[in-house]
Amino acid sequence: MAEHAAEHESLLEKIVDKVKGHDSSSSSDSDDDKPSPGEAVTGKIFRLFGREKPVHKVLGGGKPADIFLWRNKKISAGVLGGATAMWILFELLEYHLLALVCHILILAVAVLFLLANATKFINRPPPQIPDLKIPEKPVLEFASALTYEINRGLAILGDIASGRDLKKFLGVIAGLWVLSIVGSWCNFLTLFYISFVLLHTVPVIYEKYEDQIDPFAEKALMEIKKQYAVFDAKVLSKVLSKIPKGKLKDKKKA
Structure with missing residues (x-):
């Protein structure tokens, strides 16, 4: 009985403290400390894919x-222009x-050869051919990142195929089916170029008009x-419901 009375008194004290704290905070807060209507609205705005970070961080x-x-x-236009030229x-x-590749190498070697021989007639030093080497560190970093992404994709596919999430399974099947249809319309190079163009257009458009796109x-x-x-x-x-689970269990027991 004594313990029950002590718990009852402590509960009453907590309720009184909360009421007092609420009254003091509501009386002491000024209009400047209250969140503005714009901040309250932005905190409740739906963001595509449930993101909480800016588009730059998501990418x-x-x-x-x-x-x-x-x-x-200039750099973005150059990259997109180069991809367009290659396509x-x-x-x-x-x-x-x-x-x-062979034609570029033929042109480069021929130009360097002609310059090296032309310098003998005009008494100038031969052109300095740079020591061309592929750096090892960026190649290893790219291979490591690519391996990590492939392994993560395989792990996700394995998790989906295990049958734990039916909604995710149907979404992946529908996405692969749409991708197969798109792949039958064009080859891999065209599909890669379309994806590259979309990466250069969709994110920047979404970042500019995200307040209009998110409600839609x-x-x-x-x-x-x-x-x-x-x-x-x-x-x-x-x-x-039509899957005969009970019959299978009976057969196994038999």
């Missing part, structure tokens, strides 16, 4: 994100990579969830 930050978001317009060269003009994406996501709930109730539940 990994650093120079690649600067290029995709056009922080330096036109290989896809439209049907040029081959090995032929291009929220409505679309709610509609997708609603349709999935209907599909789950009408189709998946019936299909799963």
Whole structure:
């Protein structure tokens, strides 16, 4: 009885302290300390894919994100222009990579050879040919990052195939099916170029108009969830209910 009375008194003290603290805080806070309506609204705004970081951080930050978001317009335009030139060269003009590399090497060696021999007639020193080497560290870092991403993708596919998340499984199947359809329309180089162009356009457009895109994406996501709930109730539940789980267990016991 004594312990119960002590617990009751401590509970009453906590309630009184909370009430007093709430009254003191509400009376002492000024209008300047209250969050503005804009801050309260932005805290509740839906963000695409549930992100909490800026688009620059989502893309990994650093120079690649600067290029995709056009922080330096000259570099971004140069990268996109180079990719476009390569696509036109290989896809439209049907040029081959090995032929291009050989022709570039032939041109470079011929120019250097002619310059080296021309300097003998004009009494000038021969051109200094740089010692060309591929640095080992960036290649190893790229290989390590690529290996990590491939292993992570394989782990995700294995987790999805284990049957733990039906929604994620159906999403992956639908995505691979759409990708297979797109792949039948164009070859890998064109698909890679389209993805490269999308990386240079979609993030920067979304970053500029995210306040208009996010509400529309929220409505679309709610509609997708609603349709999935209907599909789950009408189709998946019936299909799963027809699986003879009890008969299989009886057969195993027998």
